[in-house]
Amino acid sequence: QTAVKAAKAADDKKSHILAAARMQISKEYLAEKRVILDEVFEKAKQRLQSLSDEDYLGLMRNLMLKAVETGDEEVIVDEKETRINNEFINRMNNELGQDSKRNLRLSEKRQKIGAGFILSRGKIKNNATLEVLISQARSKLEAELAKELFVNIQ
Numbered sequence: 001q002t003a004v005k006a007a008k009a010a011d012d013k014k015s016h017i018l019a020a021a022r023m024q025i026s027k028e029y030l031a032e033k034r035v036i037l038d039e040v041f042e043k044a045k046q047r048l049q050s051l052s053d054e055d056y057l058g059l060m061r062n063l064m065l066k067a068v069e070t071g072d073e074e075v076i077v078d079e080k081e082t083r084i085n086n087e088f089i090n091r092m093n094n095e096l097g098q099d100s101k102r103n104l105r106l107s108e109k110r111q112k113i114g115a116g117f118i119l120s121r122g123k124i125k126n127n128a129t130l131e132v133l134i135s136q137a138r139s140k141l142e143a144e145l146a147k148e149l150f151v152n153i154q
Contacts, residue, residue, distance in 0.1 A: 033145050041138050048130050049115055053083055060084055060117065064092055064104075067128045071100030073119040079110040084117060 051059065060083075064075075071093070077084045086106050093102040107120065116129035 030145070034142075037138065037141065037145070041134055045130065045134055048134075056115070057083055057088060060088070061092065061095070063128045063133075064117065064119075065095065067119055067126050068092075068096060068100065068104065069119075069124075069126065070121060071096045072103045073121045073126070074105050074107045076107045076109060076111055076113070076118040076120055078113045078115070081110070081115075 048056075048059075075084065075089060084106070089104050089106045093104050096102045096104070111118070113129045114131050116127075116131070116133065118129065119126040
């Protein structure tokens with residue numbers, strides 16, 4: 001009977017050690033994925049920041065068309081932004097749908113936001129800066145990776 005108890009205790013200890021090892025491997029695996037994600041998102045950020053004017057404005061156009069809610073927003077850009085200008089805003093107003101007020105305005109107030117823009121209407125702000133968009137994409141990817149990681153490790 002003591003032999004049976006000893007064998008059970010040994011099995012329990014073995015199971016505990018294996019579970020701890022699996023958890024450690026999971027942590028290391030997740031840490032490696034985070035390092036890779038850091039590199040991928042840093043390269044993506046650099047690539048977005050070095051887009052040609054045409055590509056950058058095309059991206060901003062698409063983002064703005066999706067982000068505009070009423071067409072009566074003020075567009076806040078970075079202190080150093082030169083590509084999103086009054087000419088661009090006028091083109092955007094012409095492109096907005098029939099339901100829109102077509103009254104986007106380039107704000108005289110500039111902020112340190114990097115690439116992208118913020119749409120402001122009263123107290124409502126819609127942040128479409130690349131920093132925020134990349135952060136949102138990263139959060140979504142990390143959640144998917146974590147789910148995948150913990151599903152696949154038994």
